[in-house]
Amino acid sequence: MPRDTGGTARTIELLWGVGSPRGARGPRPGLSVPGITRAALAIADAEGLGAVSMQRVAKDLGYTTMSLYNYIPSKDQLIELMIDAATPEPPAPEEGDGWREGVEQWVRATWDLYRAHKWILKAPVNAPLGPNQMAWFESLLQSLSRGGLVGGEVMAVAQHLLASTRGQAAIAADLATGETGLSTETNDALRRLATPDRFPILHGLLPTDPPPGGFDPEEEMFAGLQLGLRLLLDGMERHLQRKSG
Amino acid sequence: MPRDTGGTARTIELLWGVGSPRGARGPRPGLSVPGITRAALAIADAEGLGAVSMQRVAKDLGYTTMSLYNYIPSKDQLIELMIDAATPEPPAPEEGDGWREGVEQWVRATWDLYRAHKWILKAPVNAPLGPNQMAWFESLLQSLSRGGLVGGEVMAVAQHLLASTRGQAAIAADLATGETGLSTETNDALRRLATPDRFPILHGLLPTDPPPGGFDPEEEMFAGLQLGLRLLLDGMERHLQRKSG
DNA sequence: ATAAATCAGTGTATCGCATACAGAGTTTTA
DNA sequence: TAAAACTCTGTATGCGATACACTGATTTAT
Numbered sequence: 001m002p003r004d005t006g007g008t009a010r011t012i013e014l015l016w017g018v019g020s021p022r023g024a025r026g027p028r029p030g031l032s033v034p035g036i037t038r039a040a041l042a043i044a045d046a047e048g049l050g051a052v053s054m055q056r057v058a059k060d061l062g063y064t065t066m067s068l069y070n071y072i073p074s075k076d077q078l079i080e081l082m083i084d085a086a087t088p089e090p091p092a093p094e095e096g097d098g099w100r101e102g103v104e105q106w107v108r109a110t111w112d113l114y115r116a117h118k119w120i121l122k123a124p125v126n127a128p129l130g131p132n133q134m135a136w137f138e139s140l141l142q143s144l145s146r147g148g149l150v151g152g153e154v155m156a157v158a159q160h161l162l163a164s165t166r167g168q169a170a171i172a173a174d175l176a177t178g179e180t181g182l183s184t185e186t187n188d189a190l191r192r193l194a195t196p197d198r199f200p201i202l203h204g205l206l207p208t209d210p211p212p213g214g215f216d217p218e219e220e221m222f223a224g225l226q227l228g229l230r231l232l233l234d235g236m237e238r239h240l241q242r243k244s245g
Numbered sequence: 246m247p248r249d250t251g252g253t254a255r256t257i258e259l260l261w262g263v264g265s266p267r268g269a270r271g272p273r274p275g276l277s278v279p280g281i282t283r284a285a286l287a288i289a290d291a292e293g294l295g296a297v298s299m300q301r302v303a304k305d306l307g308y309t310t311m312s313l314y315n316y317i318p319s320k321d322q323l324i325e326l327m328i329d330a331a332t333p334e335p336p337a338p339e340e341g342d343g344w345r346e347g348v349e350q351w352v353r354a355t356w357d358l359y360r361a362h363k364w365i366l367k368a369p370v371n372a373p374l375g376p377n378q379m380a381w382f383e384s385l386l387q388s389l390s391r392g393g394l395v396g397g398e399v400m401a402v403a404q405h406l407l408a409s410t411r412g413q414a415a416i417a418a419d420l421a422t423g424e425t426g427l428s429t430e431t432n433d434a435l436r437r438l439a440t441p442d443r444f445p446i447l448h449g450l451l452p453t454d455p456p457p458g459g460f461d462p463e464e465e466m467f468a469g470l471q472l473g474l475r476l477l478l479d480g481m482e483r484h485l486q487r488k489s490g
Numbered sequence: 491a492t493a494a495a496t497c498a499g500t501g502t503a504t505c506g507c508a509t510a511c512a513g514a515g516t517t518t519t520a
Numbered sequence: 521t522a523a524a525a526c527t528c529t530g531t532a533t534g535c536g537a538t539a540c541a542c543t544g545a546t547t548t549a550t
Contacts, residue, residue, distance in 0.1 A: 026526025163412020
């Protein structure tokens, strides 16, 4: 039996704003689902997902905590709403751009989206159920489809790209905020423990001296992401040539 | 300033068991870090990460909650320990196997690991700091290195593979436990909202009728993962041919 | 031996959080 | 003009992480 607090059905209603149309009785509502979502989003952008509590959101809006529950059945659903609200229009490929550019732009845009709203990376992954999330995902599907993938291939490759982009963005964000140790102290400890005999490659990759100039982990990671992407797209082209040729 | 509750340094000490060696005074300890970790791991395997609380772990061990803090500085660290403890020896490629088989086996093994301990997918991602996590990651690095990647390429591709495998496993696990709606009801609602004009591809991919026989989401997802992997490895081979040729 | 040092385990307390429930007041419709 | 429907409030519950002070055990230095 699934969790289903308030039902996935209810979540979809909220995301698409297609709930039952609210009878005209009773006092006029002072709050609204979009309003609450915006307030929560502002908190998350400014202070991270950890700062978003029902109490905090309500306080910022000048209402009591429980009033929120008139609009949103649970905090989990609020987070879904926040994610969808944070998602803008998907990148629109230029006229002359091929499918490959489309995919590359999508990855870049997704990377930027996570950078603009790092807290998304702390939220549980979920299917793109909201309209904006869906449109975002659809735009990737379209590029892949234009490229020639068919049926389940489109979904498979799309999920692959989404997962790897998100995953690498998460690591980059952790490194950037220093949540994982790359302090000299930690690095030294690791080099001592990850001995070259048991961990030859890893040992070789740990920096021997404190990073010289600056070394931006975000740039580094994005370059890595691009390499993986390029390899995947190359493989995809070969795959398609084989099928058509 | 990083979070660093107890310090990443302390985390590493715990994971590798290299803390200061404990003075011989005082009563002999009834608990131990591995013992606590094992108890927590058992709970997570049986009932999910949500069931793991300090109170619960202590109760299962027959001690009070606070006694755990004599061994482990925080719950976050306990989770790190659990993950490392859940990680077995990495897959060992056979004699005749090439680097490509090595990578494929690694992905398969990682998939299986997540299946055996689904709760890992609910835990925050983190760098492979513990000995077992490190060895697991190192084994992937070695295969890629044998394949001919050099320097930062190895790390980039490894992270790409780890991220995509983990991400797809997370989706598969969600689908399998029914946490995301693929009930007929939900599916119908989605088909109605994701109209073919705005979401042509996505609409086409949503099943029109209730999945016939059984339709195992895990099998489906793994097949998708394998496709992405194949494309990436194909691209990698081309990349290497270019460099050497 | 005996006191000082050191450590294990306990009990109690605090604080933050999600959310249930029971009104009180408001607006619309029968 | 009463009933219905609805918003917002206040209060309460329960859970979880973790701080702190204390008891008692064990070892070592005197």
